[in-house]
Amino acid sequence: MPIEMRPSQALNLWYGVHLDLVRQGALDLTARQLTILLTIYLQPPPHTVRGLAAKLGVTKPVITRALDTMGALGLVTRRRDENDQRNVIIQRTVDGALWIERLGDFIVAQAKDLPR
Amino acid sequence: MPIEMRPSQALNLWYGVHLDLVRQGALDLTARQLTILLTIYLQPPPHTVRGLAAKLGVTKPVITRALDTMGALGLVTRRRDENDQRNVIIQRTVDGALWIERLGDFIVAQAKDLPR
């Protein structure tokens, strides 16, 4: 069952969520950072730097930098792959899961209050 | 008629839209910039710097800087208020309207392809 919505509703949804995020001074993630974060939490693991880079169509340093930032914020963790020591496995954290969860609820709430 | 959606659908919608925006290398607007842009195009005019600052809960320089950036991108224009020369009226542009329109269609398309 797909979600049906009109362009004006879509834009108002986008607007409402962003406006509230800005107002509450939420952690200011880049579009890229948010995309990486959502990939980690919505797509099946394992997640590697090169895998994310390929998926998003960006270079590896972009991923590394984003992981540095979000790691410092406690949203993700890194771990060496035991089978192949060259790889780094990106893992979820409790704080990250909570943040994602709140974002989801937030969008749902905004959608519910959308004008018909 | 409010839009009903579950948190997982909301997050997947957010994910899909952001992922495609990143992949197509769309102009990389800050959350604040996007919020300002959407305010200008979704809320009734006139829009002033202090009005936007108050609405978003940020300082005026933030608005000025964002307008500089988006002005250079051709998304908005500034004009002096003729009645009160101290005021600046922020105006929409054709390019900005097109960009917003495409964003809306984009979100709608993503929503339609959402898993049930």
Added chain:
DNA sequence: TCGTATCGTACCGCTTGCGAAACGATCGAG
């Protein structure tokens, strides 16, 4: 074992956004 490919990261200079404070221009009350 040696050489090459692959992985993630560190470095480089550069651009851009940030908060806080100060500024010039303009308005409006007295």
Added chain:
DNA sequence: CTCGATCGTTTCGCAAGCGGTACGATACGA
């Protein structure tokens, strides 16, 4: 006419992301 208030902008030092490149560590085939 004058003086205080208001508006948007500019400036400052600072932090963070960017693209591109080079690097050390690890894996793996010949």
